[in-house]
Amino acid sequence: MTSPRYDVVAIGNAIVDVLSRESDAFIEERGLAKGSMRLIDTEEAKALYAEMQPGIEMSGGSAANTLAGMAALGRQCAFIGQVSDDQLGEVFRHDLTATGVSFTTPLRAGDPPTARCLILVTPDGQRTMNTFLGASQHLGRAALDAALIADSAILYLEGYLWNADASREAMAEAIALARNAGRKVAFTLSDSFVVHAHGDDFRGMMARGEIDILFANEAEITALSGKDDYDAAVAAVAAQVPLLVATRGEHGACAVRDGMTVHVPAEPIDHVVDTTGAGDLFAAGFLTGLAEGRDLKGCLTMGAVCARAIIAQIGPRAQVDLKALVAERLEA
């Protein structure tokens, strides 16, 4: 087996984020689940956008954010995702390739437009996401580049892909392509609502040994395990995957491999500006550490440094030099 060209190839929804600052009342009046993600259709997107404060547009998408972070940290990455041939698609493509990520999935012509996520950021820094999937829901088997997947050490998938029929159905083939090429599969659960809707699929994938590395936060891992107790949930899920990475916000994160658990605290921060992308950038730091051959503590620390950097700014793509931040922290 030749050495793969890419450290990670990721498949994810290709989304441009529209971030605005809103009050807690704005969230409550609309009955939104604060801190979560929900899908919205064209009409809802139009209505919500009309009520939102002025926005900032920044490329997003969970797995794409992770790759942008890894590329900033010096890794070789490739992305598979579907945008339309419109202005936001051009923005998404530019921003990802400008970080050095390879992104060659052909544009999709015509409607629906490129996916947008309307992100409401409340004064506490929490983000509530409203996703119009647009062209992303048409990411199907045809977009899977078998040679690319075979040429990447890790295939990284986001649970959000289970929200649309076409992308959900394509994932079994993506996993098969990676495993047949002898590559590892990493998976992030994405959101507790996704786990509630598709947990059976995810548990099946774990039971069949299709997941090598699983990323989960507290709400997701308790939903997946059906256990309310966090430690019990971690233990139950850790028994199902070779490597579990569990993040828990301000309480830090842990990794479990071969029955060994390593924990790191969250990096200190004075003021959380916007939590958008926190989990994505944690995964970026962790996977970069893995690619660099670091031990679990090193990987977790890199994840925590990247997560801290992203919650100190608005939007999920780092405006600071992640590589310098990580180097400074690891040398300290």
Added chain:
Amino acid sequence: MTSPRYDVVAIGNAIVDVLSRESDAFIEERGLAKGSMRLIDTEEAKALYAEMQPGIEMSGGSAANTLAGMAALGRQCAFIGQVSDDQLGEVFRHDLTATGVSFTTPLRAGDPPTARCLILVTPDGQRTMNTFLGASQHLGRAALDAALIADSAILYLEGYLWNADASREAMAEAIALARNAGRKVAFTLSDSFVVHAHGDDFRGMMARGEIDILFANEAEITALSGKDDYDAAVAAVAAQVPLLVATRGEHGACAVRDGMTVHVPAEPIDHVVDTTGAGDLFAAGFLTGLAEGRDLKGCLTMGAVCARAIIAQIGPRAQVDLKALVAERLEA
């Protein structure tokens, strides 16, 4: 004469900014005039964008930025500008109307797309702007809403409008509409390159008494007056307009009216993040002070507070509560 509904109606280029962080070498290698604005065509825009770092998109446009600031400070404003019926046009319209600014200029169908400004922000916070005028260059006489202009205490124009034939030619009519309705005309010189190209027009407008309030920075006022000495330039131009507002970056700003000059220092700042919109927001603060009936020192202080707020962040639309900042400063 009935009391006007709007404090200010502004006419300006309707632009979405694409901001990226670039090195000084990036500016130098391309022979760009750092800190200035130049026009680029479709091909140049494509080529430059392809070389830029990942971006942040935020609505911009000089006069539109000023109105967004004034609306945030509680004033009634309206905008006249031309966007296309595309995604960036939708972003521009949303962001301006979400601040409370009235913007009813009909969208323009088809090509060219909505104007974009590729803004290169260097480590010192200076911004170098590359503007693709797109639909904005088609802002002509047909867009002038005579009733709206008559219903606004001040008509505010940006010098950038002189960069395209259609918008330049429409401005004489816009000024006539305002003056015939007994309204005041405010004008910002926008950029020293604009003054070099169209200074004769501007001097003619002043000589004919068409400008009531003139905004200029150091490079612009020396270009307009032909005098290298700053104080001499201010004195010469002040003799031509009822009210001159001259900004000078870190050296503060002054206003000259009826032979009286009032000066304020710049508001202190530790770290300049991005100067994009500094002049626009100074004008927002100053014009708001005027509308509130403040004296020149109060107006200048409001301008300085708003300019300071905008250079402490990326992009020209305030992500902080300008009203609270101004209130805090004026009470202190």
